Amino acid sequence: MCGIVGLLVKNQKMRADIGKLMLPMLIGMTERGPDSAGLAIFGAPVSNADRKFSLYAADEDFNWQKLGHDFTNHLGTPARIEQKANHAVLTTHLEPSTVRVWLKEHYPSLHLLSVGQLMDIYKDTGTPAEVAERYSFQNLQGSHLVGHTRMATESAVTPAHAHPFTAGEDWCLVHNGSLSNPNSIRRMLQHQGISFETDNDTEAACRFLEWRMREGDDLRTALNKGFDELDGFFTLLMGTKDQLALVRDPFACKPAIVAEHDDYVAIASEYRSLAHLPDVKNANLYEPMPEELYIWKV
Amino acid sequence: MESLDLHKITVRELNQFLHKELPGKGVKKLEILNPDGVHSIAAGMDTEVDIDIQGHGGYYVGGMNKHANITVHGNVGWGVAENMMSGTVRVKGFASSAAGASGHGGTLIIEGDTSLRCGISMKGIDIVVGGSIGNFSGFMAQAGRMVICGDAGDGLGDSMYEAVFYVRGNIKSLGADAQIEPMTDADYAAVQELLNRAGFKHDPKEFKRVAGAKKLYNWNADANQEY
Incomplete structure (x- = not known):
């Protein structure tokens, strides 16, 4: 049920x-x-070129700020991160495929819940x-x-x-x-x-x-x-x-x-x-x- | 008139009152306010009393009812009057799936439409539906009567036993072993009596009779499993 x-x-x-x-x-x-x-x-x-990525961390104390820094350092462009408990919405103009690959490589423990311009999960x-x-x-x-x-x-x-x-x-x-x-x-x-x-x-x-x-x-x-x-x-x-x-x-x-x-x-x-x-x-x-x-x- | 408000008491408190305290009180009529889709309202009644439910009920409204006359001034969820023994349950709006399922006796009146599996496995209840009924209604209906003033969906009366249905509108399809039979004077009288009970004004001549052909009663080795 x-x-x-x-x-x-x-x-x-x-x-x-x-x-x-x-x-x-x-x-x-x-x-x-x-x-x-x-x-x-x-x-x-979000604006035309941007995408929102809803992320979930199993760890309550996950360091989202560090993820933001790493994102900027590795990909050469900042991402906006809004955290709610152990979820966060990351907004960037980079291609979803680029972000997916980067997340999988550097933060494999994170769950990518959704991608879109309007939807948060x-x-x-x-x-x-x-x-x-x-x-x-x-x-x-x-x-x-x-x-x-x-x-x-x-x-x-x-x-x-x-x-x-x-x-x-x-x-x-x-x-x-x-x-x-x-x-x-x-x-x-x-x-x-x-x-x-x-x-x-x-x-x-x-x-x-x-x-x-x-x-x-x-x-x-x-x-x-x-x-x-x-x-x-x-x-x-x-x-x-x-x-x-x-x-x-x-x-x-x-x-x-x-x-x-x-x-x-x-x-x-x-x-x-x-x-x-x-x-x-x-x-x-x-x-x-x-x-x-x-x-x-x- | 006694009034019970489901914004102020839980459905468990309501039903405990209806089962244990009400019989000794001599109350003949009471109303239930703010049902708001709660389940099992006035289930398991065993007292002659008129109950008005002012709003939409949830699942199993008037389930297992004995003696009570229950009127729902709204819609109901699944399994209204399921396993009813006697008395009346009237729904002013529409009823969801499995209305009157397994009912042994009493009358279930639904003024609007009902969803799928209405009267499934009914065992003696009378069901009168003002509107149309959904697919697979009357599956394995054993006894009792069902009057449908509107249309019937797919698979009406599949594998039905001794129950009889009267349909005024179109039947999308009949289930295995169900067949349309000629109306007799007794059938016209039965439809008129049930329509009167429900307060619906239709000409019994407009109804057709559906009953089981009873070909499934005995194993037929020659049927090659094609029913």
Whole structure:
């Protein structure tokens, strides 16, 4: 079991409070996912040539300042580093491939959680309330976000195994359910030169869909191929730079409910995560149908 | 009227009151405020009482109900009135998956739509749905009746036993062994009686009967596993 939440704020004035609006949603899913939590927030984009790299250090006392110095010394250009507990967002205009190689060579113990111009990722073990407190989720600002609370059933409880998973740039995915063929998907993708961070089933789905879209599929085509290839149960919630997308497996084995309001679109595994939202009484509440793709644009 | 507020007490405290204190109090009607999608509201009732839930319920609302008449003024999550024994559960909005699952008796009325697996393994409950029902509904339904005023999804009544369904709208597909049968006078009367109970105004003549062909009751060695 796991919990998923998504929030897309249409009312510009409310975007400064997206963290506050979301927090009870995530905490409301604690019973569905008490062992880890995570969140991808899409905020203001960095300038055109820049990229944000969300990093995670297992060591609480990791020296981010030293990493900044080393980055400047080795690569000849400074990087902006914003630290939150043992996460940090590194911003630079250097190519993602350059940064990846440098990180792997000099800081192999760091986890690179995401790359993008709008998206930051925070994920860790602990209850949703603890994780939210650690990374000040209530202060987050942005247009949309994707969150997850995890109850592990198929792989270890570590920060890297927590959701969201990412691949490519400004693209993330959270998953409630379980896949029965993640290993064959992983093997198939490895033959395409795609490497994996964990043995988690969701990472296989995430890299599969990102690979399809990199090969030219749009999201709908990629998901249709996903229906053919992914075997198991899933409610998948995906975030891109300007949209949220939701899809449920043909048997709709995992729950989902949507509240569409003039000010926002909110998605959760269960209504109890939506009950606190402002004026939710006047929102259009509905359950997404199995095997249908729902897309909401920012 | 007695009023219980789930912003002030936990669902465990609520249900302990409903199970242990309510029977001796002679209360005939009470309301539950701020349900906010909480699970198991008024599950395990064993008292004749009218309960109004003012808002949306979570999973298992009125589960295992005996005797109580429960009205939800909103939507409900999975497994509403699952394993109900008697009494009535009415949902004014929509119900998620597995509504009335394994129900033995009583009446479940859903004014809106229900999601997948409605009435799965039902064992004598009557279910009346004002809207449409999702895929795989009535799977292995053993006894009881289900009236569907809207459409039915894929695989209706797969492997059903003695239960009978009446569908007014379209059936996307029937499950294994389920078949459409002619309506008899007894069927029209049954549909009218169930519609009256629910307060829905439709002509019983618009409904068709779905029941099990009973071909799965006995092993057929010649079927070559093709059902």
